[in-house]
Amino acid sequence: MAARDEGAWHEGRARGMDPPALRRSEWGQDGAKSRAEMAADMVTEFAARVAAGTRLGTKDELRARCGVSVGTFNETLRLLQTRGVVTVQRGPGGGLFAAEQTPMARLAQSVLALDSAQDDVAEALRIRNALEPLLWQDALWHGSPADIKDLRALLARMEEAAGSEDAEQFVRANWHLHARVADITPSALLRSLYVNLLDLVERHAQAVLPQDGVPLGPYLRDRCGLHVELVDALENRDEKSVVRLLRVHDTVRAEEVG
Structure with a gap:
């Protein structure tokens, strides 16, 4: 040097x-x-x-x-x-x-320039959710047995956190799962944009908040079960189930990153 x-x-x-x-x-x-x-x-x-x-x-x-x-x-x-x-x-x-x-790097830097204002985080979550179908579609057709094995390991961490009602560890495992799904896409642009948005949301997330009146434990187990079904659909190349499950998945509220 x-x-x-x-x-x-x-x-x-x-x-x-x-x-x-x-x-x-x-x-x-x-x-x-x-x-x-x-x-x-x-x-x-x-x-x-x-x-x-x-x-x-x-x-x-x-x-x-x-x-x-x-x-x-x-x-x-x-x-x-x-x-x-x-x-x-x-x-x-x-x-x-x-x-x-490259233009891709500059795009990533523009995402990183966003601050911790609630509007920025909520907007990042909205855009991230809009990219989810593209990521899971790519994972559907490009995912290998090794990819599925890694996703199963991350699901096990989510299940453990849900069982102990550890919301912080659940969120961490959940984001690692989504980042691993992003690793599967052959599109470097899609992966870079999605992961940078994911990082922005993760940096400023405070808690997982179920809807009023719903106990935390059942809520976490329900969210975990949804992701288990998504990975099952990936492994089975079941496109219809992936589309259906993503509609449920993306109903996550902006308050969850408040």
Whole structure:
């Protein structure tokens, strides 16, 4: 890495970019970010100062500079790739490289520019729901047995959280399930836009709120059952059931991200 670029990197580190870890309940409050997001912002700032194609370092080098764990940096790398900030090359001389800012990357950045105002989050949820049929349709025809196996594992996490009435863990597993469905689509544009909207909603979600008078436990189990049916329909290539179930799925209220 060039000395000038190394200096730019340490200039970012000098700004105090490694705060104490946040509890998830604190995400989205007063603009607070997770460590993975902080690390992604740090790498993004550095990548913006160098030419496209510049080698930023290996995964381990960047992780060490960000001062985060392996698991946290894996999430950071997912964010960076989704946002079109870096590309990854394998083998000798490989590592992470600054990506060219394509129209897709600029579109992702425009989503990230939205703030935590309730109107922005509700609008992101509305658009995300509008993209759901496209994602599940692609998953219907492109999903592999390995994809279905991964989705089943995430469903098991949802079922466990529903059984213990842990709304926070249920929401987390639910979003991971939807992000995994997005991984199946061959459309990079659809995947990038959807996952960035999903990230925006996730950052500012506070709770899962059933309709008035509905106990939390039955509500979570009902939502979990709906997703089990959706994955069953994917595995069976049952397009009619997927369409029917998505109509039910998208009745989720904007209040659930309030």
